[in-house]
Amino acid sequence: MVHIKRLQEDGIDNIVIIGEIDASSSIELDLTIAKSVGEKFTKIVVDCTALEYISSAGLGVFMSYIEEFRDKKINMVIFGMKEKVANTFGILGLADLLHICNTKMEAKILVNELSV
Amino acid sequence: MNYQYNIGCSLENLKGIRDFIRGSLEGQGLSDVTVNEIVLALDEMCSNLMIHAHHCNPEHILELHIEIPKKKTLVFEIIDDGKMFDINQFAEPELDNLVHEKRKGGLGIRLVKSIMDSVEYIHESNKNICRLTKKIP
DSSP states (O other): OEEEEEEEEEEEEEEEEEEOOOOOHHHHHHHHHHHEEEHOOOOOEEEEEEEEEOOHHHHHHHHHHHHHHHTOOEEEEEOOOHHHHHHHHHTGGGTTTTTEEESSSHHHHHHHHHHH | OOOEEEEEEEEHHHGHHHHHHHHHHTTTTTHHHHHHHHHHHHHHHHIIIIIIITTOOOSEEEEEEEEETTSEEEEEEEEEESOOOOOGGSOOOOOOHHHHHTTTHHHHHHHHHHHHHOOOOOOOEEEEEEEEEEEEE
């Protein structure tokens, strides 16, 4: 249903989501982000180019880390969402609470700028 | 056209529900975004019912009906015999509160109410019928 990979590059933890995130699979996203935080990464980039679907359970995972990231000065940037997935974030107004951009290059630049 | 799908209350079955809805809406000339919104709203409703009314017991069955009439108001019904879980009884949580409380739930109801034009409940012959409608262009 969902496959999540992590790749480390230039001090950035890249989380790559492939497939669909719903109430049964959101735990995998949660565990992956928790691992990244546990390993003391302060720059996290989430690649959504192969994310086909996300329900509120997955959105809730991103939301639940916002305060912890502020406290621990961790920056996370999400990129590459398909229009239908971006629309789901947009319905709830989450684009104002999360850092979202189009390409991996933009995401890397933004996560580095936010960390200065 | 009318479509029906019966499924056990396991969260593992949500994927099958989404595929059924996508298949039923094929050929209606709807955009990817609209189809995804409808799939999302029904996924949220079914997962809420599975979790809160049926405690994810796969032997409990949800019936999903889709009616696509010519007048282009799509009608969706989710029928079950569990405890009624009426989303109209729940206030939509403020986003700021969800962030502050680090809550992972509570967004689904807001999504359903934003996407669907109406959500109503009927109790009939010991069954709960949740009827959702969506006008399409």
